[in-house]
Amino acid sequence: MxxxxxxxxxxxxxxxxxxxxxxxxxxxxxxxxxxxxxxxxxxxxxxxxxxxxxxxxxxxxxxxxxxxxxxxxxxxxxxxxxxxxxxxxxxxxxxxxxxxxxxxxxxxxxxxxxxxxxxxxxxxxxxxxxxxxxxxxxxxxxxxxxxxxxxxxxxxxxxxxxxxxxxxxxxxxxxxxxxxxxxxxxxxxxxxxxxxxxxxxxxxxxxxxxxxxxxxxxxxxxxxxxxxxxxxxxxxxxxxxxxxxxRELKDLNVSSDIKNIYCTEFIITGQRINLLRLREDIETFGDSAMVVGNESLVKVHVHTNHPHRVLGRALREGVMHEIQINNMVDQHMEKMKSVPVAEKQAATYGLISVSNGEGLEEIFKSLGVDIVIKGGQTMNPSTYEIVKAIKKLETEKIIIFPNNKNIVLTANQAAKIARKDVTVIPTKTIPQGINAVLNFNRDLVMDDNLKNMEQAYKRIKSGEVTVAVRDANLLVGEIKKGQFIGLFDGKIKVISDNLIGATIELIKDMVKEDDSIISFYAGKDSSEAENEDIKNEIKKYYPDIEIEFYKGDQPFYNYIFSVE
Missing domain, CATH: 1.25.40.340 (DhaL domain)
Structure with missing residues (x-):
């Protein structure tokens, strides 16, 4: 038969x-x-x-x-x-x-x-x-x-x-x-x-x-x-x-909480800007603060009820550019109106990023990302979810930042399916994604943006500290479940029974003579005491390097950080 x-x-x-x-x-x-x-x-x-x-x-x-x-x-x-x-x-x-x-x-x-x-x-x-x-x-x-x-x-x-x-x-x-x-x-x-x-x-x-x-x-x-x-x-x-x-597609879980009235954003250029002190001062004026950059170029974002104080403090550091102050209450009320209003002209670019953790989500949004898809190392989003996010944006061009090596292929597949002009920046870590977005400029043409973002995410070094979920025997050595492991650009470099020890040893492996700043994104299981211990230990070996800690809230990974 x-x-x-x-x-x-x-x-x-x-x-x-x-x-x-x-x-x-x-x-x-x-x-x-x-x-x-x-x-x-x-x-x-x-x-x-x-x-x-x-x-x-x-x-x-x-x-x-x-x-x-x-x-x-x-x-x-x-x-x-x-x-x-x-x-x-x-x-x-x-x-x-x-x-x-x-x-x-x-x-x-x-x-x-x-x-x-x-x-x-x-x-x-x-x-x-x-x-x-x-x-x-x-x-x-x-x-x-x-x-x-x-x-x-x-x-x-x-x-x-x-x-x-x-x-x-x-x-x-x-x-x-x-x-x-x-x-x-x-x-x-x-x-x-x-x-x-x-x-x-x-x-x-x-x-x-x-x-x-x-x-x-x-x-x-x-x-x-x-x-x-x-x-x-x-x-x-x-x-x-x-x-x-x-096909009918489900809604994504894309949060848009608003806590203060004025969303204030700008760029400062100057010389010898004290990034840590500026960040501490900006945080006193509101919440959702993000102060990133270096001693000559800083991008600031904060939700505040006193934008004039924020601007006054920033002027002490240098010249201000691209100042934007938006009343988020008015924006929210406008969205809630049932009376039809004239449609806004679509922006040239729409940005989509993938991350897992409220802190990381807030960071990406503060840098201008339009949609943050919840996902990452332990929760890879499907093609379905990424296509839905693409369809939410009424923009001429869309840029996706996967921020994980296991999501790049999925993002590329979604880009092929969606009938829009979609570009995938193959960022494989959270720091790469943040650095790429920081170097995106809506006033530039796509080719220039792609060049700038590629140079930005490729020059940054990414570190991750997490706990081994299974026993393994690799070239780096024997790993037991429950031990702390440190990864440098995705490769396991450090094995330790101690979180602080694993982090410091990984830092030593990554930092070179010309590096000047380390930016940490603390996971949901990290404590302020551990942050302070790590900072103090690093200062013993690298007294001149700047150290920043941001709230990432990511699960499983105690610390994600960049060295540049």
Whole structure:
């Protein structure tokens, strides 16, 4: 019997695959090499699969074309983290090829895997072997070689066992393709996830009673069919794009609390500006204060009831520029009016940033970011959420600051889906994002802004101190769960049983002779006493360096800081 899957079978199979993957989620997460708290691979892939299941459940009919579109859309919009995005691209490439034909056979399977391979590799700026990318490439090569040497139909049970066996071999090879995996003696977590999806697929075929079917070698009888047996239509990319735009999207949790009347912002230029003293004085005039910069250029933001006092204090330091004072009560009342008012002309730029923590959110907003999406290392936002944020902005151009290496791919995917002029600045840390935004100028053209922001975020050094969430054995040494670890630009450099010790050792590793300022963003679990201890210890080694502490409120990371 030639395999024939009805559209209703796809829904059932997806549900079985999701359930199987969920039962292996924790095991896949445990394969993560790095002990830092982040959006785990198994969780990100599971959320992507659940999004597909949810989209399929929304369909009111079992039209095959609609189901194929739902799988692609659900994967794209639900993708979280690098693993979720790559998985979404694999599925999209696979189903893009499947929907071109009414039938399903070994030739079409080869073409579909090739499409998945090309799209997945193309989604990553620097593809790395020893990951889930390698698995897809190896599977394609296996099917290609099989088709070149066989002209007969094949029993599905035997064939899928061969595919799973080949995937297991490829999975073992990942350990030796990536040095960090070899050191930890584990396989790649994303690659393991692909294997579990295939095992789940086998289970689904067994439960559906399809495992004893066979696959044809070449095009012939229709295998994938609509319930009404009508021939599916190929949807153009333009029509697909409209389908994406018309989908209902949930509201984002974008806060906009206003505590004081006057939002006061300006820039000061001068010589030998005492940044710490200026910041202390500005904070006495109100709240939501942000004073950042250096001894010759400072940007100030504060919510106050006495803007004249703020300006008077600032004039003592130098010349003021780009002064803005807005009555936030009036702005709020204007928004609440039910009487229609003339629409404001759209601003040239709209800025979107990703961060997790009330303090960090306030900092980004004070620097001019329009929307802050809640997310970060342990909570990667989905493509769906970023697209929604893009659609909220009525601007000609939109700039996104992901501020995390696991969110850059998702942001790029959202930029492709949204029919707007969107640019993603590939910031991988919070300090990089803040420095990039600080160097953004709404009066400049995009090319100049991109150049300035790129130079700004690349020259800054980022440090993070957190607690290990699992045991690990890396090149830096053996790490035990619960120890403090220090990361320099994402690489683990310090292991310590003491928070202060880990922070100081990391600072020593990062600070060079020409560095002049360290800006700390304290996490929600950090205390004022710890801040003061760190400051005093740093001063022992670097008496001339300026040290700033800001309230970040981020979870899991006791301190995030920049050195420049």
């Amino acid at each position: 030639i395999i024939k899957l009805e559209s209703s079978d796809i829904k059932k199979a997806t549900s079985i695959i999701v359930d199987h993957f969920k039962s292996n989620e924790a095991r896949i997460n445990d394969l993560n090499v790095f002990p830092v708290p982040d959006g785990d691979t198994g969780t990100n892939m599971l959320l992507t699969l659940k999004s597909i299941k949810k989209e399929l459940a929304k369909l009111k009919n079992n039209d095959l074309q609609a189901m194929v579109e739902a799988v692609s859309f659900g994967g794209l919009m639900g993708a979280r983290g690098n693993s979720g995005v790559i998985l979404a691209q694999i599925l999209k490439g696979f189903f893009d090829e499947l929907k071109k034909s009414d039938s399903f056979n070994l030739d079409i399977l080869e073409n579909a895997l090739n499409s998945a391979r090309v799209l997945a590799y193309g989604s990553v700026q620097n593809p790395t072997e020893g990951t889930m990318l390698t698995i897809i490439k190896d599977l394609y090569n296996f099917i290609k070689t099989y088709n070149e040497n066989n002209n007969e139909n094949v029993f599905l049970s035997e064939f899928i066992d061969n595919i799973i066996s080949e995937t297991e071999k490829s999975l073992v090879r990942t350990t030796f393709l990536l040095p960090v995996l070899k050191e930890a003696n584990v396989v790649d977590a994303g690659a393991q996830g692909i294997l579990e999806i295939l095992v789940g697929l086998k289970k689904a075929l067994m439960d559906l009673g399809k495992i004893d079917s066979s696959l044809k070698r070449s095009t012939g009888e229709k295998n994938l069919s609509n319930t009404d047996k009508e021939k599916e239509q190929t949807v153009s990319p333009e029509i697909q794009q409209h389908a994406y735009d018309d």
